[in-house]
Amino acid sequence: MQAQCLCKGIVLDFTPVPDFCSHCHCKTCQKFTGSAFATWIKAKKDDFQILQGTDRVSMFETSPGSKWFFCGTCGSSLFQRYDLTRDPSEHTYICLAMLVEEHDFHPTKNAYWDTHQPWLDGIESLGKFVGHTNQKIQ
Numbered sequence: 379m380q381a382q383c384l385c386k387g388i389v390l391d392f393t394p395v396p397d398f399c400s401h402c403h404c405k406t407c408q409k410f411t412g413s414a415f416a417t418w419i420k421a422k423k424d425d426f427q428i429l430q431g432t433d434r435v436s437m438f439e440t441s442p443g444s445k446w447f448f449c450g451t452c453g454s455s456l457f458q459r460y461d462l463t464r465d466p467s468e469h470t471y472i473c474l475a476m477l478v479e480e481h482d483f484h485p486t487k488n489a490y491w492d493t494h495q496p497w498l499d500g501i502e503s504l505g506k507f508v509g510h511t512n513q514k515i516q
């Protein structure tokens with residue numbers, strides 16, 4: 379599968395582990411994405427490569443060995459990984475929203491719900507609209 383940032387300068391190519399898809403509501407994921415939570419899938423080290431735009435990839439290390447990668451041109455959040463010392467399984471976590479193709483991943487859990495943003499509560503009951511219009515979706 380492929381993932382792409384907003385400016386399309388970076389293209390990731392990977393084969394995801396089929397049984398993992400999770401929201402994460404930790405404070406770091408919130409800051410990394412500028413949103414209430416991040417949604418992740420993951421791929422093994424040998425099944426992940428940066429196909430295009432390596433020169434645009436920027437990285438921020440939140441704590442020793444915890445690396446967060448984003449596009450230095452458009453700022454899109456792309457992927458996260460731990461050093462070998464912290465994650466011997468060597469997975470790369472990829473932001474689900476960046477996938478290019480249609481897919482049928484559905485998150486199976488809310489990790490770090492203990493730090494979720496309270497303004498997320500009740501989101502399902504809010505009015506749903508087409509774009510920024512007043513046209514309601516039932």
Ligand SMILES: [Zn+2]
Nearest residue numbers: 383385449452
């Ligand atoms: Zn970009």
Ligand SMILES: [Zn+2]
Nearest residue numbers: 402403404407
């Ligand atoms: Zn997180």
